[in-house]
Amino acid sequence: MNKDLLNILSNSSKEIDNQQLMDYLAGKLSEDEKHRVEMQLADNDFMNDALEGLENVKDKKDINFFVEQLNRDLHKKLQQKKNRKQKRKLLQQRWVYAAVIIILALIIATWLMIVKYQALKTK
Amino acid sequence: MNTDRYQHISDSALLEKFSADKDNQWLGILLQRYTMLLLGVCMKYLKNEDDAKDSVQQVFLKAIAELHKYKVEYFKSWIYMVAKNHCLMKLRDRQGKRPAVLNEQTMAVEDEPLSAAAHLDKDKMLDAMSLAIEELNNEQKQCVTLFYLDKKSYTQIAETTGYSMMQVKSYIQNGKRNLKIVVERIIKKQ
Numbered sequence: 001m002n003k004d005l006l007n008i009l010s011n012s013s014k015e016i017d018n019q020q021l022m023d024y025l026a027g028k029l030s031e032d033e034k035h036r037v038e039m040q041l042a043d044n045d046f047m048n049d050a051l052e053g054l055e056n057v058k059d060k061k062d063i064n065f066f067v068e069q070l071n072r073d074l075h076k077k078l079q080q081k082k083n084r085k086q087k088r089k090l091l092q093q094r095w096v097y098a099a100v101i102i103i104l105a106l107i108i109a110t111w112l113m114i115v116k117y118q119a120l121k122t123k
Numbered sequence: 124m125n126t127d128r129y130q131h132i133s134d135s136a137l138l139e140k141f142s143a144d145k146d147n148q149w150l151g152i153l154l155q156r157y158t159m160l161l162l163g164v165c166m167k168y169l170k171n172e173d174d175a176k177d178s179v180q181q182v183f184l185k186a187i188a189e190l191h192k193y194k195v196e197y198f199k200s201w202i203y204m205v206a207k208n209h210c211l212m213k214l215r216d217r218q219g220k221r222p223a224v225l226n227e228q229t230m231a232v233e234d235e236p237l238s239a240a241a242h243l244d245k246d247k248m249l250d251a252m253s254l255a256i257e258e259l260n261n262e263q264k265q266c267v268t269l270f271y272l273d274k275k276s277y278t279q280i281a282e283t284t285g286y287s288m289m290q291v292k293s294y295i296q297n298g299k300r301n302l303k304i305v306v307e308r309i310i311k312k313q
Binding site: 004005006007008009018021031032034035038041042045046047048049050051052053054056057058062063066067069070071073074075077078081082 | 146147148150151154155158159160161162163164165166167168170172175176179180183184187199200203207245248249252253256267270271272274275276277278279292295296299302303306
């Protein structure tokens with residue numbers, strides 16, 4: 001009896017990387033390698049849907065370009081968010097410093113007034 | 124940004140790092156791993172390159188917002204579900220129809236391995252599989268055998284059988300699904 005029968009229902013745990021996927025789409029893989037990728041496809045709906053979609057891209061060379069563009073935009077957006085967060089933090093810090101300076105100034109002013117008042121009193 | 128140096132870090136470890144310091148850069152590294160797959164999924168449903176690119180960006184934004192709100196355990200299935208739902212909503216807007224929205228539970232069921240087979244020994248499992256494979260229709264049986272047992276690629280199977288690549292793919296996937304159902308039934312009977 002063929003032991004490979006058991007492989008049918010055991011989900012494959014290996015991952016396909018982007019390069020393998022691109023090579024598969026470009027028809028650069030050997031029959032063995034193709035079969036290995038297809039074993040993953042049969043187990044993985046995400047990968048399967050993705051491959052069907054990528055096959056619809058007219059010029060396959062565009063895929064890498066689109067991916068790079070999307071990744072650049074993603075990092076730009078995340079950087080913007082980070083900058084906004086830092087700005088907000090800085091602004092909050094400025095308010096804290098201002099408050100500390102005002103309180104210190106008030107304490108010094110009060111102390112000076114008390115000293116002056118006591119000097120007048122002793123005269 | 125060079126993310127190669129983070130390759131050894133798993134998805135869940137990246138999520139852990141994010142939940143520890145709330146630094147979005149971890150999400151950037153994580154999402155970037157799936158850009159190509161997400162683009163493919165969006166292309167499959169929307170069939171338009173500009174719409175697909177636009178949708179991937181929106182899926183990114185949605186994922187970032189959601190990940191700030193709650194913890195996700197199975198990131199890969201979760202992001203697939205987010206993308207699929209986004210596309211289905213977009214299609215609904217286009218066609219004015221309401222699609223069935225997926226949730227994490229329905230996705231998890233699809234990925235579940237054969238539950239009844241967990242405690243069964245190999246010989247019994249092989250017997251069940253041999254019986255089950257005979258119950259498939261001819262097309263599915265032929266494609267499943269060529270694919271899993273003879274280790275042929277889709278192209279080779281298409282050439283041998285005369286079916287189209289799409290047919291081969293669907294016979295294999297439906298055949299596998301049916302096998303699972305039949306095997307479960309046989310095991311329960313035993």
